[in-house]
Structures are given as structure tokens and as C-alpha cells.
Amino acid sequence: MVSQNKKIQVDEIISAFQASNNFALIKFEKTTHQTLESLRKELRKSSSTLKVLKNTLLEKAVNKLALSNKKLLELKKQFFPLRENSAILMLQAEWNEGLGVFYKFIENEKTLTFKLALLDGQIYTAEQADKIAQLPGKNQLVAKIIGSLKQPSSRLVYSLKYTAQKLVFIISEKSKKTN
8 A cells, every 4th residue: 555655745746846847857876964954055045956866756656747847757767767866956047057056066076976867858868967067057157158258359459559558658767867
């Protein structure tokens, strides 16, 4: 007989999937509760959440959702049945912030790694998710592009002003010597 508590947990997982299309499955081994709580605290700053769950309940939730979602069906075929302890990292629309926070955290904590990620409708393996998490955010990229566009014009202005400034400096030094 199915436990009512397990049904509620599966329904919670389903509603979490429906609320956020972007998520990553995390593998953890011998990770302390304090470590997970400090990770959760860091993730809250980027509006992301981490929830430890049982693999069987996750599989049941994905099985239900796979009937209407082709990406989850594809994910199910590639990665299920799941092994090892799992946690789900639910990411918001700006998922790069949450992935970046998680990646910075796991650089020091080697007991946490990616299993897979589903971002903007694309399924990524652990290695690919790790590489994506290392990328700079959208705001950083925009700032770099603007800076690179500004740089040539500022160099041109400097080079045009340089000779005029040098001429003014030479004339002012000559006028000081003649006085």
C-alpha cells in the first residue's frame, strides 16, 4: 500500500518541476548537514533552492511528468534509474546565477557534484553542466562587450590628445626657462 506521505512528496516534486523549468540533479556523498545548510543559504541569495530527495520518488514524479513533457521523457531514458544520493537544485529563469553560486561552493566542497542539468529545455551531462556553471553571467558578458566597444574609441581620443598635450608641455617648459 502506498504511503500518503510519499504521495504528497511526489506531488511536491511535480509542482516544483512545473514551477521551474530549469534544474540540476546533484550527487552528494558523505556531505554533512551543516554543509548542505550553508549551501542552501548561499543559493537563497540567487533565488535558487536545494532539496534532498529519494531517487525512487524523483523517478515517480518524472514518470508522471514525462507523459506530457518530451524533454523529461528523454531525460528518463538517458539517466534513469538513478544511483547514489540525489538532491535537486531548482533554478529560476536566470539560472546562471544559481549555477555559479553552486559551482563556487563545490570548488571547496568535493563531496558535491553534478549528475545532470536541464536548462532552457536542453539536457546536459555532469561535465557539460560543470562547464556551463563556470561561464560568466549575462550581465558580466554585456559589461565586457560594452568595455571592448568603448576601448578603441578611448584609445583614439588618448592618441589624439597626446601630441597636443606634449606640445603644450614643451611650450610651458620653454616659457619657464625663458623667464
